[in-house]
Amino acid sequence: xxxxxxxxxxxxxxxxxxxxxxxYQHFTLNNGVEVYSYEGGAEEVMMMDLVFFAGNCYxxxxxxxxxxxFLLKNGTHQKTAFELNDHFEFYGAYVNRTCYNETATINLxxxxxxxxxxxxxxxxxxxxxxxxxxxxxxxxxxxxxRLTLNLKKSDFIANRLIDEYLFxxxxxxxxxxxxxxxxxxxxxxxxxxxxxxxxxxxxxxxxAGKFPKNMQSLMNKYIGALPLNQQALPSYAHPIISAATKKxxxxxxxxxxxxxIRMARRFPNRHHPDFPGTQVLNNVLGGFFGSRLMRxxxxxxxxxxxxxxxxxxxxxxCAWMISTDAGKDVCGATIEEVYKEMAILRNEKIDxxxxxxxxxxxxxxxxxxxxxxxxxxxxxKTYLLNDLDITYxxxxxxxxxxxxxxxxxxxxxxxxxxxxxxxxxxx
Amino acid sequence: xxxxxxxxxxVLMIQFEKFQLAxxxxxxxxxxxxxxxxxxxxxYNIGAKDENPAQTGFAHLFEHLMFGGSVNIxxxxxPLQRAGGENNAYTTNDLTNYYCQIPAENIETAFWxxxxxxxxxxxxxxxxxxxxxxxxxxxxxxxxxxPYGDAWHKMRALAYTNHPYRWMTIGAELSHVxxxxxxxxxxxxxxxxxxxxxxxxxxxxxxxxxxxxxxEKWFGPIxxxxxxxxxxxxxxxxEKMRSLEVHADVPMDMLMMTWHMGGRFDAGYHETDLITExxxxxxxxxxxxxLIKVKQLFSSIxxxxxxxxxxxxxxxxxxxxxxxxxAVAEKAVLDEVEKIKQELLPQKEVQKVINKTESIIxxxxxxxxxxxxxxxxxxxxxxxxxxxxxxxxxxAITPERIQATANAIFQDRNRNxxxxxxxx
Numbered sequence: 057x058x059x060x061x062x063x064x065x066x067x068x069x070x071x072x073x074x075x076x077x078x079x080y081q082h083f084t085l086n087n088g089v090e091v092y093s094y095e096g097g098a099e100e101v102m103m104m105d106l107v108f109f110a111g112n113c114y115x116x117x118x119x120x121x122x123x124x125x126f127l128l129k130n131g132t133h134q135k136t137a138f139e140l141n142d143h144f145e146f147y148g149a150y151v152n153r154t155c156y157n158e159t160a161t162i163n164l165x166x167x168x169x170x171x172x173x174x175x176x177x178x179x180x181x182x183x184x185x186x187x188x189x190x191x192x193x194x195x196x197x198x199x200x201x202r203l204t205l206n207l208k209k210s211d212f213i214a215n216r217l218i219d220e221y222l223f224x225x226x227x228x229x230x231x232x233x234x235x236x237x238x239x240x241x242x243x244x245x246x247x248x249x250x251x252x253x254x255x256x257x258x259x260x261x262x263x264a265g266k267f268p269k270n271m272q273s274l275m276n277k278y279i280g281a282l283p284l285n286q287q288a289l290p291s292y293a294h295p296i297i298s299a300a301t302k303k304x305x306x307x308x309x310x311x312x313x314x315x316x317i318r319m320a321r322r323f324p325n326r327h328h329p330d331f332p333g334t335q336v337l338n339n340v341l342g343g344f345f346g347s348r349l350m351r352x353x354x355x356x357x358x359x360x361x362x363x364x365x366x367x368x369x370x371x372x373x374c375a376w377m378i379s380t381d382a383g384k385d386v387c388g389a390t391i392e393e394v395y396k397e398m399a400i401l402r403n404e405k406i407d408x409x410x411x412x413x414x415x416x417x418x419x420x421x422x423x424x425x426x427x428x429x430x431x432x433x434x435x436x437k438t439y440l441l442n443d444l445d446i447t448y449x450x451x452x453x454x455x456x457x458x459x460x461x462x463x464x465x466x467x468x469x470x471x472x473x474x475x476x477x478x479x480x481x482x483x
Numbered sequence: 484x485x486x487x488x489x490x491x492x493x494v495l496m497i498q499f500e501k502f503q504l505a506x507x508x509x510x511x512x513x514x515x516x517x518x519x520x521x522x523x524x525x526x527y528n529i530g531a532k533d534e535n536p537a538q539t540g541f542a543h544l545f546e547h548l549m550f551g552g553s554v555n556i557x558x559x560x561x562p563l564q565r566a567g568g569e570n571n572a573y574t575t576n577d578l579t580n581y582y583c584q585i586p587a588e589n590i591e592t593a594f595w596x597x598x599x600x601x602x603x604x605x606x607x608x609x610x611x612x613x614x615x616x617x618x619x620x621x622x623x624x625x626x627x628x629x630p631y632g633d634a635w636h637k638m639r640a641l642a643y644t645n646h647p648y649r650w651m652t653i654g655a656e657l658s659h660v661x662x663x664x665x666x667x668x669x670x671x672x673x674x675x676x677x678x679x680x681x682x683x684x685x686x687x688x689x690x691x692x693x694x695x696x697x698x699e700k701w702f703g704p705i706x707x708x709x710x711x712x713x714x715x716x717x718x719x720x721x722e723k724m725r726s727l728e729v730h731a732d733v734p735m736d737m738l739m740m741t742w743h744m745g746g747r748f749d750a751g752y753h754e755t756d757l758i759t760e761x762x763x764x765x766x767x768x769x770x771x772x773x774l775i776k777v778k779q780l781f782s783s784i785x786x787x788x789x790x791x792x793x794x795x796x797x798x799x800x801x802x803x804x805x806x807x808x809x810a811v812a813e814k815a816v817l818d819e820v821e822k823i824k825q826e827l828l829p830q831k832e833v834q835k836v837i838n839k840t841e842s843i844i845x846x847x848x849x850x851x852x853x854x855x856x857x858x859x860x861x862x863x864x865x866x867x868x869x870x871x872x873x874x875x876x877x878x879a880i881t882p883e884r885i886q887a888t889a890n891a892i893f894q895d896r897n898r899n900x901x902x903x904x905x906x907x
Contacts, residue, residue, distance in 0.1 A: 059704060061555040061599055065591035070567035073519075073586060098517065099845050129766075137776065141767035146835045148842025167842055194779060197804060201782040204734040205802070208630045311732075313623045346560045358616025361624050381624050413565045420567020420586050427518050428849060 069412075070419035071457050077426060077449045080436050083272060085261075085280030092436060093263040093271075096429040100168045102265030103430055105437065106182070106279070109289055110160040110253035113228040117245055119237040123195065124249045125155035128162060130191040132184035137191060140177065149174050151181075157228045158371050159441065160253075168266045172274060179278040183255050187246045196238045203233060210308055210482040211381060214316035217304065221478045222320055222375050224297035229370055252287075259284045260440070264433035296373060298322065304480045312483045315387040319378040319394060321476040323367060326374075326442050330467060332455035334367065334376070337467050339414050340406060341365050341397060342378055346417065348397050349378070357393070359386040371442055376471065387481050401468035405461035418456050496871050497854055500691050501862075504698060506707040507679025511858050511867055512694045513686040515851055521687035522851050523583050523593035525601070526859035528682075529675035530577040532647040532715060532793065540654020541671050543574040544618055544663060549581060551610030553600035566592040574652045577792045578863060584852060587688035591697055597683075598701035601676060606669060618660050622653050630733045634800075634903055641727050642741050642796055642899040646718035677708025684859045686851040718743070718794060726900040735782070737903040738812050739800040742892050746794040747864060753876050754888035755788060755797060760836040761828065761885070762786040762799065762819065767835075769819055770799065780807045780815050792864065796899075797892060809902055823889045828882045840877045 080092045112121040129151060130137040144151045149166035151174075162181060166174055206212040216232040223230030261279065268274070324331065335343075342349035342365030349363045363380035382390040425431055439448060499513040531542050549572065550559045563570055568585030583593045626632040635651060643649035654660050683702065685694045721743055744755045762770050763786025774781045784801030799820075803812050847853045861870040 059700065061595070061602070064562050065589075065595050067566040067592055068586070068588045070586060073567070097849065098515075099849055101842075101845050101849065138767055138772050141765065142835070145765050145767045145839060146831070148838040148840075150842075165846065167845060194776060197779070198775070198782040201735055201802065201805065205630060208734060210628065312628055314620070314628045344564070346564050354617055355613060358613040358620070361617055361621040381620075381628070383620055383623070413561060416567045417564035417569075420564075420589075421569055423567065423586055424520050424569065424584050427520055427851075430849075 070416040070423070071412075073419060073423060075419060075423055075426070075453055077435060077446060078432055079446075080433065085276050087280050087282060088285040089259050089261060089279060091261040091263060091275060092433070092440060093267070094429050094433045094436070095265070095267055096432075097265050100266050102166060102168045102171060102263065102267055103433075104164045104178075105262040106162040106178070107159050107260050107262065107437075107441070108161070108254055109158065109258045110249070111156045111158040111228065112231065113157050113292055113294060114253055114290065115249065117240065118231060119233050119241060120245045120249050121160060121253075122155040122233075123192075123241050124187075124246045124254070125153050125160040127187055127191055127195060127246060128153055128181050128185050128250075128254070130195070131186050131188050132180050133186050134180065134184060135177075140181075143177050144174065147174055151178065168268055171268050171271070175274055175278045179282065182279075182282055182284075185250060185254075187243055187250065189243055192241065192243055192246065196241060199233075200235060200238050203235065203238070208309065210312060210314065210316040213306070213308055214318045214480055214482040217306070217482070218318040218320050218377070218478060218480050219375075221299040221304070221480070222322055224295075224299075227294045227296055229372070256283055256287055258287075258289050262433050262437045264429040294372075296322070299478070302475075302478050304478075306480070306482045308482050310483075313384055314381045315384055315481045315483045317378075317380050317382055317387055317390060318480045319391070319477050320375045321471070321478065323374045323376040323471065325370065325372060326444060326448065330470070331367070332452040333459055333463055333467055334471060335452070336414060336418065336456055336459050337401070337464050337471075338365055338367055338376065339418055340410070340464065341401065341472075344417060344421075346413065348400075349394065352397060353380070353382075353390055353393050357386075357389075359383060359390050359393075363390075369438075384483060387483075391479060391481075395474050398468070398472040398474065401472055402465065405465050408461065411459075411461060411464070415456050415459075419453070422453075497848070497858065499858055499867060501867065502695065504678065504703050506703065506705055507677075508698070508702050508705075509682045509862060510694065510698050511682065511684045511862060512689065512691050513684070513851075513854055513858060514689060514691070515686065515854075516688055518687050518851055519587055520584055520851065521587040521590045521593075521685065521689050522855040523585070523590065523597060524684040524686070524855040524859050525581045525597050526682045526684070526863060527579045527581075527676055528680045528711070528863060529579055530575055531650065531652040532576045533675065533713065534647065534650075536647065536650075536655075538659050538663070538667060539650045539656075540618070540652070540660045541663070541667075542579055543652045543654065544614065544660055544668075545671065545676075546572045546574045546579060547614040547618055548604060548610060548668065549600055551614060552605035552607060553596075554603040554605055556596060556599050557605065559596055559600065562592060563596055568593060576648055576652060576789075578860070580856065580859065582852065582855060590685075590689060590693070594697045594701040598705065601678060601681065601702065602705050604672060606665060608665060611663065611665060611668060615660055615663060618653070619657055622657055622660075626653060631737055631903060634729075634737065634739060634901060637727060637729060638739055638741060638899065638901050641725055641901065642743070643718055645716045646793065647715060648718075648791065648793065648795070673708060675711060678702060678705050679707045680711050682859050682862050684855045684862070686855040686858070715793070721897050721899075724895045724898050724900070726902065728902045728904065730904045730906050732907070733903065733905050734907065735805055735905050736803040736807075736809055736812075737800065737901075738803065738809060738816070739798065739901040739903065740816065741796040741798050741899045742894075742897050744788060744795055744797045744892055747790070747792045749794065751888040751891065754880055754885050755892065756790075757833070757836045757840070757877070757880060757885060758823065758889055758892075759786045759788055759797060760839060761823065761832060764836065764839060769823075770801070770816070773819055774801065774815055778815055780804055780812050809904070813900070820889075820893045824886065824893055827886055830882060833880065833882050833885065837877050837880065841874060844874055
């Protein structure tokens with residue numbers, strides 16, 4: 057029989073897959089720090105995430121949280137920045153640090169066999185960092201140069217401004233660095249923040265991969281003996297103050313050949329009942345390569361290299377964002393097409409076949425995203441830091457499986473109203 | 484997209500089996516039953532270096548056209564997404580690689596899709612017209628609308644006088660892609676996108692039997708093409724130092740230097756790789772420590788190479804601290820380079836970069852996707868089994884061998900320098 061290439065092979069619908077989020081293990085260190093772990097994988101590698109509640113929502117002066125986090129690794133009372141880095145790199149390990157809004161992390165990726173040699177020095181970063189004037193000066197100088205460079209890029213400016221419009225410049229989600237932020241940093245700011253939010257801070261640990269047999273006792277010896285989780289965190293209130301004006305057009309570089317377009321509206325956090333359903337609607341709109349925005353604006357019109365929509369990953373409140381860089385002469389047309397796609401989602405029920413495709417894509421991608429110990433732990437980390445549990449995972453899957461065209465249309469009518477959207481083009 | 488194939492290889496022995504179809508398609512299978520997923524990876528032995536100098540950017544343009552529908556399947560993505568799969572592709576100067584990740588139960592969908600586009604594209608005028616525009620926007624986004632975006636265009640053209648590495652995968656100029664005609668596109672396709680010029684790798688939750696059956700069924704009937712004999716112009720040995728000055732609207736001065744290095748098959752390749760680690764691999768590397776931290780001449784500095792198959796370039800590039808003169812910065816870089824030529828590296832430093840290499844290997848090896856890419860790449864080089872021998876090659880490297888390689892590469896007559904000045 058001749059091969060019929062027009063006919064697709066039979067598939068098992070991803071909606072019929074049994075998708076499980078495997079449970080984590082949990083133990084508590086002597087100082088009360090919780091450790092969540094997932095052991096598995098074929099390679100002798102592991103990762104450890106020390107998460108401190110030391111994000112920029114705790115800072116009293118702009119950029120102190122980020123600068124403290126960055127300079128953790130730039131010298132302790134015992135070792136210079138070079139000695140620290142040389143130690144980590146000698147063992148082929150990666151020690152990264154990242155500052156977010158609520159939290160800030162020290163992250164270790166290493167071959168499992170070197171964990172014991174590395175952990176004491178990671179622990180040293182939590183209590184012994186010294187924030188020398190010299191290191192701070194180099195940081196300020198290089199960050200200022202980096203900022204000057206970034207301010208030449210329309211996408212960088214667009215990302216900052218859209219967050220400012222949504223949350224307000226004084227909110228942790230809306231704030232950003234200026235020349236003054238770097239110039240005004242002092243060693244005292246960093247030492248004080250470090251002492252309060254790292255050395256005597258609140259922490260939680262996430263680990264994944266292959267662990268050495270004595271992992272728990274090592275953790276207790278080097279992390280469990282630190283003065284963490286003894287003081288309650290200060291309370292804070294950051295009211296969201298959105299901009300009154302909704303539409304902006306900014307010329308950053310008159311010779312620019314493209315415009316960076318951002319369109320966004322405020323959106324509730326993951327605890328809101330509409331969140332899982334809106335994730336499906338977001339995928340239909342602009343969440344993947346086969347989305348309507350991508351098919352229309354890239355694949356049909358060729359206005360852009362890519363256009364995406366997504367729900368931001370915030371704890372307090374999110375935003376629904378549409379983001380693209382388009383040719384200078386077609387920015388207006390691109391925005392018009394985005395609103396057209398919103399109108400179609402409000403006015404017409406999505407076709408069953410398209411919805412099924414989106415459902416299968418989402419669940420297939422989820423299956424792939426949960427493949428491997430690091431991926432499983434990362435998913436748990438997001439849930440635990442957002443105060444969610446397995447019921448959220450199960451509810452999300454249930455929603456993707458069960459949601460109907462009428463539900464999506466209702467969500468579109470509630471959340472895809474043009475007057476709710478901020479609109480920005482930076483040329 | 485530029486991909487660094489720098490250190491993609493594995494510590495654990497990656498078991499695989501290999502066979503070839505009658506039409507010349509090579510097939511490799513690596514089974515891993517611990518995952519519910521499978522990866523289907525098709526590497527085509529066609530990179531930007533195979534392009535006609537008057538029609539550059541074609542290999543990359545194809546990366547776009549390959550998603551614009553094939554002869555029997557109007558849209559590539561939809562059936563894949565319906566089966567819960569995802570895909571992407573990348574083009575380098577040496578190769579083009581297409582890959583899907585899909586729930587293993589639906590693996591046949593990937594065979595069906597990949598084989599149909601190997602059979603023939605749809606060659607729709609509409610798709611060509613749109614993708615020409617999309618690629619032009621990509622060009623603008625990455626190379627025009629970004630400060631220093633043109634630096635690599637200029638450096639490649641400076642460093643290579645003859646070999647086709649002198650243009651980037653996106654193309655030497657926008658007009659080559661803008662003027663692409665349907666007949667050119669068809670000719671390009673039937674010359675390069677043939678089973679005898681491709682390597683199929685399947686990794687994940689599958690079996691040799693399943694892959695054999697599916698490969699025969701879907702790829703077996705595709706006719707072989709004429710064999711492609713690569714006969715690229717050879718880059719003559721550089722006899723004299725070359726340099727270029729650029730003045731542009733950028734916020735700070737940048738210094739970029741390159742030296743010609745060996746290709747993938749040349750002695751000294753692995754040593755060169757370690758030299759870039761010693762100089763530029765992380766916050767304890769020499770350039771970072773000496774030039775950013777101690778002397779504070781640069782705000783950022785990096786040392787790397789592209790891991791190309793043919794003789795490539797070792798690169799040092801950095802942005803100068805405001806107020807530092809180009810001459811001072813250049814001399815400081817050359818002093819570090821001179822040190823590595825004159826003084827034997829301490830054994831501990833060599834051990835460090837070998838340890839780092841081992842670690843990179845282990846982490847890269849975690850996903851069935853990376854294993855598929857590596858198997859395909861090493862098979863392109865001649866034998867996928869080579870990926871299992873890489874770490875040994877690094878472990879055998881001595882300080883003496885690194886010094887000898889440094890002395891061979893870091894010669895003034897072998898150097899190209901781009902002085903990229905801020906007009907402000």
